[in-house]
Amino acid sequence: MTVIVHLRVPADAFELGRILRRAGDAAVALETMVPLGELAVPFFWVDDGGSAPFEAAVARHGTVSSVRRVGSREGRTLYELAWDSGADRLFAAVREVEATVLNAGATAATWEFELRFPSHDALGRFRTRCQEAGIPLDVGRVYNPAKLDGSAWYGLTEAQRRTLSAAVREGYYAIPRRISTRELGEEFGVSDQAVTERLRRAIVSLTEHTVLTVTTDGPPDDGVGHDPEPGTGPGSGAAP
Incomplete structure (x- = not known):
């Protein structure tokens, strides 16, 4: 039965964490992790003030094949990182037990993950592999999504x-x-x-x-009159 786990991992305990720690003082925010075959390609934001030295430092890392600028917004640059995930024992453990990265966020010192495991047994094997690799895990909430009210958090982590x-x-x-x-x-x-x-x-x-x-275009047909939004009633001059 599927299990979802929230956990924290020190950034210096696994390869991708060590790569992104090269940002130094530059603020890094992970945008998403995109699965591509055997790889999980991270996209992340870096403050423009620190992006140039960050880009150079990350590109020199031994397991990085390329770091590519994807776009920019509000003083930040979005990067795509291509790296050899085979050197990362944390992600090797994720792949081995067929877990899925649902969400991930990074600070300079810590990563937060939301992982989905196919079973409690798979979670147990993942924890064993991390222990063998010397990767400390701070496990937070563990739950079975099938037992939750689907509207409880409205899709929020x-x-x-x-x-x-x-x-x-x-x-x-x-x-x-x-x-x-x-x-x-x-x-x-x-x-x-x-x-x-x-x-x-x-x-x-x-x-x-x-x-x-909501599949209807108007307000609910509950038998109660509904006032129009300000500026949208008759004579308001608002466009239809």
Whole structure:
């Protein structure tokens, strides 16, 4: 039976973590991990101020074949990394037990993973392989998604749920704003860019699991009158 696990791994305990630690003071936020055959190709953001030295340092790493700029946005550059994952015993263990990387986020010192295992036995074998490789795991939440109410978190990972909850509770979306992404990042031990990406993904997931599931174009036919949105009623001059 499928098991989903949230865990933390020190960045210096596995190859990809050591590669991205070459960023030095540059802030790095993992965007996604794309499976390509036997490989998991990471895409990640780097602050433009530190991207040039970061690019040069990563390209010199022995297991990296290329690091390619994909795009840029709001003072950050998106990279694609091609590397020899065969030297990475953490990802070797992931492949061996046929686990799937659902989500991953990195700070300078720690990586957070959300992994899906085909069974509890596979999770046990994964932990054994990591122990044999000297890779310490800080295992957090372990759950069977089939036993959860499908609407419980509306597709959010635990990290996204906690970050979004804190942002709303502490006034990130208030006017005027009462807390910044940098301050939220300090609470969770991650960069402000990582907080921004978590919030973005959380909002996308909430929208996909709520708003985009509505199949009608108008308000619900519940027998109750609904006022038009401001600026959209008759005589407002708004475009139809």
